Every structure is written in C-alpha cells, then in structure tokens.
Amino acid sequence: MTASPAVGASSWWLADALASEGNTRPAHPLAGDVRSDIAIVGGGFTGLWTALALRTRRPDLSVTLIERDICGAGASGKNAGKVHGYWTTLPRLARLLGAERAWEMARLGARAQAAIGAFAAQCGADVWWREGGGLKVSAAPAQDAALDATAQAMAALGAARYARPVAGAELRDFCTSPVFRKGLYFPEEATVHAARLVRALRAAACEAGVALHEHTPLRGLDAGADGCRLAVPGGSLTAGRVVLATNAAQIAQMAGLDAGIARHFMAFSSYAQMSEPMPEALAALGWTSPVSIVDARSFLHYARTTPDGRLLMGTGSGPIAYGANVEARAMTQDPASFARCARGVGQLFPGLKGLPVAARWGGALDVSSDRFPFAGTARGGRVAYGLGFSGHGVNPSWILGQCLAALALDESDDFTRSPFCTRALPALPPEPARYFGGCAIRRAILACEEAEEHGGRGPLLARALAALPQKLNLTIGTR
CATH class of the missing domain: 3.30.9.10 (D-Amino Acid Oxidase, subunit A, domain 2)
Known part of the structure; x- marks a missing residue:
C-alpha cells in the first residue's frame, strides 16, 4: 500500500536538509535579559545574510538573531530554489524606474548571484x-x-x-x-536546495560569532530614543538597532511600527x-x-x-x-x-x-506594491526592515542583507543608494478594499488564463476585471 504524500506547512526541502546534516548543535531559546549591539528578527535568508554582512563589516559589534521556529522553517526553506537576479524583469524595471536605475538593480543582482555561488562552493555543505x-x-x-x-x-x-x-x-x-x-x-x-542553503548560512553565522536563539518568537518591540527592547517568551533582548527580516510575517510588525509603510505590501x-x-x-x-x-x-x-x-x-x-x-x-x-x-x-x-x-x-x-523588494528604516533609524520579495527571494535576499547591514550601521554605500532603498513605492488601497478587490482580480485572472490554456477566452466580466489593474496604472495584479 502506497503512503500518502506529506501535506502541510513544512516543506520537503526542510525535512531533507535536517536529515542530511545529522546532529546539529541546538540554538537554545533566549532566556533572561540579554543585551546586544544589533538584534535581528528572522532566521531565513535575509536575516542570516544580514548577520554575516554585519559581522564582516563590524566584527567588534555583537549581533544576536532570534528565530521563532528553526532556521529554514519559514519561507526560505519552502522556496523552489530558483536563483536569479533582475535580467528576467529588466524591461519592467525600466518602465518603473528608467533604464539607468533598472541596470543598476540588475548589476546588483549579478553581484548577488556571484556571491551566493561562491558561498555554495565554499560553505562545506552540498547545497545542490x-x-x-x-x-x-x-x-x-x-x-x-x-x-x-x-x-x-x-x-x-x-x-x-x-x-x-x-x-x-x-x-x-x-x-x-x-x-x-x-x-x-x-x-x-x-538552482539550489533552498533549505540546505539556509542551514549552511545558519552554520556560517554561528561560526562568525552571531548569537543565535531559535524557538524564540518576538512578542513585542518597543523602539525608544534610548534603544530597542524586544520582548520574547523567556525574557527580553535590548539592542541599539533592530533588523526585521521575517518577510510575510513582518507585515503585521510593520503595521505596528508605521501604518503607512504597511500600505506598500x-x-x-x-x-x-x-x-x-x-x-x-x-x-x-x-x-x-x-x-x-x-x-x-x-x-x-x-x-x-x-x-x-x-x-x-x-x-x-x-x-x-x-x-x-x-x-x-x-x-x-x-x-x-x-x-x-x-x-x-x-x-x-x-x-x-x-x-x-x-x-x-x-x-x-x-x-510589494511594485513587486520588487525594498529596505528602509523606521523609528528614527533604530529599526531597519526589508521585505516585498514577491516570490523571488534567494538572490535578492543577499542584496537586502547588504542593505540592512548598512542601514543598521548608518553607512552609505552602493546598496543604500540603490533603488532597493531609495525608490518610492505606490500605496495599496486600505482594507477591506485591498483584500476583496485583490480576490476578485485574482479569480478573474485565473479564469482567463485557464481558458486561454485550452484555446479559449475568459468570460467577459473576468476579462474586464483582469484588465482593471493595468488601466488603473497599478503594478501589482497586472497581466
């Protein structure tokens, strides 16, 4: 009798990665009141690349990373592992930003591709x-x-x-x-084995001196003038700067920090x-x-x-x-x-x-509202954030890791001056219009595309709804 396939929130990638690495030193939950120069929330691609960038740029500073589950349990460990930069979307970038800025983003994507390939070759793990x-x-x-x-x-x-x-x-x-x-x-x-790459980054971060605490969900963030306090179940983490790198889960966090920012995702x-x-x-x-x-x-x-x-x-x-x-x-x-x-x-x-x-x-x-990732700061620069990967995160997570490290250190470089940090994003409608409008357009596009695959055309109403985002000059939900 054939066993039914595993179905759930966890991915095949993560199960295989954990099985392949054998016994790994656990990263115990944070307990007590801990202080660090910089705190990172999120142990996926973005958080781990940021941690490594910070340790490279400023090895004198302490970096503490908290992850609510284990590294790789979130979106990074579910990723298909298709790795590319922005040549595939260069025309769309040029329409949004102009040719010069589009080429700037694509060149940073090429740098990321080379950096990830170099890490894969040198990390000591077979990340496929x-x-x-x-x-x-x-x-x-x-x-x-x-x-x-x-x-x-x-x-x-x-x-x-x-x-x-x-x-x-x-x-x-x-x-x-x-x-x-x-x-x-x-x-x-x-292509890469997404979860094995996350786990290799985890090992590299620990080796670089990052204090890692898994099974440590963020319960609250108070970013005041004298620093930031992160509440966790077993205590607290106080840091001068915080980097939020939890991607989709971060939408709720951003709403608490700045409702205006939350309208962009x-x-x-x-x-x-x-x-x-x-x-x-x-x-x-x-x-x-x-x-x-x-x-x-x-x-x-x-x-x-x-x-x-x-x-x-x-x-x-x-x-x-x-x-x-x-x-x-x-x-x-x-x-x-x-x-x-x-x-x-x-x-x-x-x-x-x-x-x-x-x-x-x-x-x-x-x-994101223009379908490209974005990094910035809130609360007077004390909190840096990066999100909006839009389903394309392996390559850009390295870029945003560099952006977030520079933002947390108040540094100006090629990354913080790039469109990843400087472009303006269009605002999406407020809820509930965003949700109900998005659902209607999604259903319409699916109806059209499924009909087209069989040589037909979608229903008239579906075609009208599917064309609406483009007529409204939106960049999200367009065909």
Whole structure:
C-alpha cells in the first residue's frame, strides 16, 4: 500500500536538509535579559545574510538573531530554489524606474548571484548549486505576446545577451513538451536546495560569532530614543538597532511600527509539490540539464528538477491574506492550489501526469506594491526592515542583507543608494478594499488564463476585471 504524500506547512526541502546534516548543535531559546549591539528578527535568508554582512563589516559589534521556529522553517526553506537576479524583469524595471536605475538593480543582482555561488562552493555543505540557466516558455497562444515583448524590450535596452529566444529543435533540446511554443533562455539562473542553503548560512553565522536563539518568537518591540527592547517568551533582548527580516510575517510588525509603510505590501501564497525520484521519466523528456522552467502566465507555473531526479512543480496562484493574517489556514492548506500544482504537471508535461508525489506544501509570500523588494528604516533609524520579495527571494535576499547591514550601521554605500532603498513605492488601497478587490482580480485572472490554456477566452466580466489593474496604472495584479 502506497503512503500518502506529506501535506502541510513544512516543506520537503526542510525535512531533507535536517536529515542530511545529522546532529546539529541546538540554538537554545533566549532566556533572561540579554543585551546586544544589533538584534535581528528572522532566521531565513535575509536575516542570516544580514548577520554575516554585519559581522564582516563590524566584527567588534555583537549581533544576536532570534528565530521563532528553526532556521529554514519559514519561507526560505519552502522556496523552489530558483536563483536569479533582475535580467528576467529588466524591461519592467525600466518602465518603473528608467533604464539607468533598472541596470543598476540588475548589476546588483549579478553581484548577488556571484556571491551566493561562491558561498555554495565554499560553505562545506552540498547545497545542490547547479548553474543551468532558466527557461520561460509560452504554453498557449495567448502567452506568445509576453515573450515577444520581453525579447524586444531586452534588445532595446542593450541586454539581449541576457535573454536569448529559443524555438523548435533548440527548445526541445531543453525539454520536450507538446505545449511549448517558444521560449526565452536566461543564462544567469541557477538552482539550489533552498533549505540546505539556509542551514549552511545558519552554520556560517554561528561560526562568525552571531548569537543565535531559535524557538524564540518576538512578542513585542518597543523602539525608544534610548534603544530597542524586544520582548520574547523567556525574557527580553535590548539592542541599539533592530533588523526585521521575517518577510510575510513582518507585515503585521510593520503595521505596528508605521501604518503607512504597511500600505506598500500584501501577502499572496504559493504552493508546490515534490515528486518521488523519477530520473528515467525526466530523461524521456530530454530534461537532463539543470535548467528550470516557468510558463508565461501571470499566476505562473514554475518547475525544476533535482540532482536525484525529482520534479518540483509550483504555482503562484494561492489565496490572498486579509491584512496581516499570513497564518491563515488558506495560506498553507488550500486544496484548490494543490490541485493546480497537479494540473500544471499534466498541462506542461502530459507524460508525467499522475506522477508519484512525495510532499506538498504552501506558504505566504510578501508582495510589494511594485513587486520588487525594498529596505528602509523606521523609528528614527533604530529599526531597519526589508521585505516585498514577491516570490523571488534567494538572490535578492543577499542584496537586502547588504542593505540592512548598512542601514543598521548608518553607512552609505552602493546598496543604500540603490533603488532597493531609495525608490518610492505606490500605496495599496486600505482594507477591506485591498483584500476583496485583490480576490476578485485574482479569480478573474485565473479564469482567463485557464481558458486561454485550452484555446479559449475568459468570460467577459473576468476579462474586464483582469484588465482593471493595468488601466488603473497599478503594478501589482497586472497581466
């Protein structure tokens, strides 16, 4: 009798990472009243990169990091492990900020890609770093225009070498699918084992002298003129500066610090499933390279393989959270989203339909109002924050780690002067308009895209609602 796949908030990545690392020294919960120069809240990619950057920049300062669960239990350990910077979105950045600032962000993304690759090579752990590039495909006639427009815009920006159109036999050399019509190949992209990377960063932070306390949730933050006091179940942590790096969970924290900042972010959710090993089936598709694949939907399907021959399929189409309610069951346990993952396999890779599934999971995404991450400060500079990764966090978390370290130290550098810290974000509507409007538009876009995949058009009302964000000049929820 075949066991049912694991389904829940935790990911296959984390279970495998913990099993592979064996006995690890526990990071005990914070107890008593502790003082530190800088406190970091959040033990995922962003918090750990920030901690390492702080220890590199100012080894004389004490750094204490608290994590409510264990490092890797949050969004970082659920990530698909697709690693790339901003060449894939350079045209959209150019429309938002102008070509010069867009290139600035893309170059920082290239620096991040090199830094993460170097860490993967030197950390002493097998984090499955593989540089195979990324492929964006059109899987329906309605998706062709998006790829054509991106290719043309990249050429106009002088960046054609970062996005190469592929079709025909060249496309089939990556992977054979009856629905792949054309593609764009982005050579920069790599893949990584997300949770093993988090755990390797955890080990590096401890070795660098960061005081780490897991199972230590933040219960309250009082940022006064004489410093910051963080209340935790076993005591308190007092620090001169605080860095908030909890991503989607941070939306509630930001609302408490500055209601205006909270209007720049909202929480969507993403769902994924991991197959059992099936290297022969993948080889039958010709998918033997580590290239990862996404389609050109707005609520895209994303897929990648692993060194042991598994297929991960995910969908960015999960439910939206009301306000800061990122802990809602719908953000991790939505049956319709799990079903869309399974249908995505059948749609893109019909030969793999019904593949054996090892695990399924979901989680909240912190989406900024322009869909790019942002770092800044509150309470007179005493609290630094970074969030808004919008489902694309492995590469940018290194960038925001540098931004947050510099902000916490009052330093001015390439990172704090970049658009990651200086651009203005549009404000989203207040609740409940944001939630109910977002839900209506999400349903409309899903209806249109699912109809288009079968050669049709969405209902008239759905098409009108799906077009509304673009007509209102919004950058979130646009097709």
